[in-house]
Amino acid sequence: MSRSTPVSLAIPAINMSGSLIATGMTNDGRVQVPADYKQASWYQPGPAPGEKGSAVILGHVDNVAGPGVFIDLKKLKKGDTVDVKRADGKTAHFAVTDIQSYLKTDFPNQQVFGGRDQSQLQLVTCGGDFDAAARSYKSNVVVYSSLVSTT
Template sequence: MSRSTPVSFNIASIKAQGSLISVGLNADGSVQVPADYQQAGWYQQGRAPGEQGSAVILGHVDSYKGMGVFFYLKKVKPGDMIDVTRADGKTAHFKVTDVRMYLKSQFPDQLVFGARGGATLQVVTCGGQFDQATKSYESNVVVFSSLDSVT
């Protein structure tokens, strides 16, 4: 598929859906996440969902205000589908291949953001233990998926 901005997503197995905003990099070089804990963001400096290469969508697991957009992401299973609707009117359907958790100190940047062959989509949120001192989770949940079909 050619490049087209993703506008919304749906992960039916966990009843997660919503619009997508574009995110980039922070001043320190880290990847931005949406300020709103109920909003998901597409990493616009990478590939668009459906394009050859790795597309990445990020969002919060929760906040002190409640459940985030990806609160149930860790419950996604291989074989589940992730649908991404794009500005060109096409929907890219991705089949989940794996769900993993990584300590933030050991986050596999290249595996998540780098090309892995074909058109892939990774969805990322926080997970694992919450560190009260840093007010941050110690790990990230990553859902890996590959393009299955387009409508």
Template sequence: MSGPSPEWSDPVPGPEWPGPEGAMGRVKRWWVVAAVLILIATAVLALRSYQESGDPQLGQPSVTDTVPAPSDGASGPAPVALRIPALGVDETLITLGLNPDETVEVPTDFDKPGWYKFGPAPGQLGSAVILGHVDSYEGPAVFYRLKDLEAGDSIEVSLADGTIAHFAVTKVETYPKTEFPAEEVYGSHGDETLQLVTCGGEYDADARSYLSNIVAYTSLVDTDSGEAPAAAGQK
């Protein structure tokens, strides 16, 4: 039986073969994109890990030596705020104690200085100590410029009873952490002093720690009454 012969449609055109050189170029581009994505992901995970770990070695003002035996409690009203006009510092204070290994705790907030509660309150007989971080992964912290203080610069500490204790810087010293003079900084020497402590010197990237401590020594000038700062959330 005869009839019209079937008509065959033209084949649907497919993708053109780019040739070996074009294919290799495309593969190389994909490898570059993948490598960049891996690097970005690694950097994000590393930063997140660092932020979550809260590694205290960065800007940690703790000491390698144990401090003098703590007293049962500081005499006098507790300090609530610190002001250093020369550095533009005006911050409320947190309270610090001791770690299980008898080193001093460090502030968990890089922008807040902390008062060592087992020593005297600023303005009382003995050595009061306030510690603060020098920097963090975000940049300078509260005591970043502590090393720039000069003899005669004023330090003001507001106390819980409204009193303001005025101190003057006597000297600023840098010590290797392995030679930190704990007794000189924390011990009582027969007068009213205040020491400010942070990190400094060379930075060890592997240990994520500075190799030295900076200490600003001050002595009491006078005290006066003032209005106690309002607690957070109060006016």
């Protein structure tokens, strides 16, 4: 598929659907996450979902106000579907291939954001133990998926 801005995300297995915004990098060189814990974002410097390569969508698991957009992401299983509607009117359909949890200190940037020969989509959120002093989770949950069809 050619590049087209993703506009919405649906994950039927966890009853999640919503619009997408675009984010990039922070001034200090980190991947920007959405300010709103109920909003998922597409990492715009990378490929768009459906394009060749590793597209990435980020979202919060929760915050002090309650559950975030990706609260149930860790419940996904291999084979579950992830659908991304794009601005060109097409929908990219992905199937989950793996779910992993990584300590933030050992996050595999190249594996998640690196180039690929086929179209893949990674969904990223926080997880693992919560560090109350740092007010942050110690790990990230990454759902890996591959493009299976387009409509």
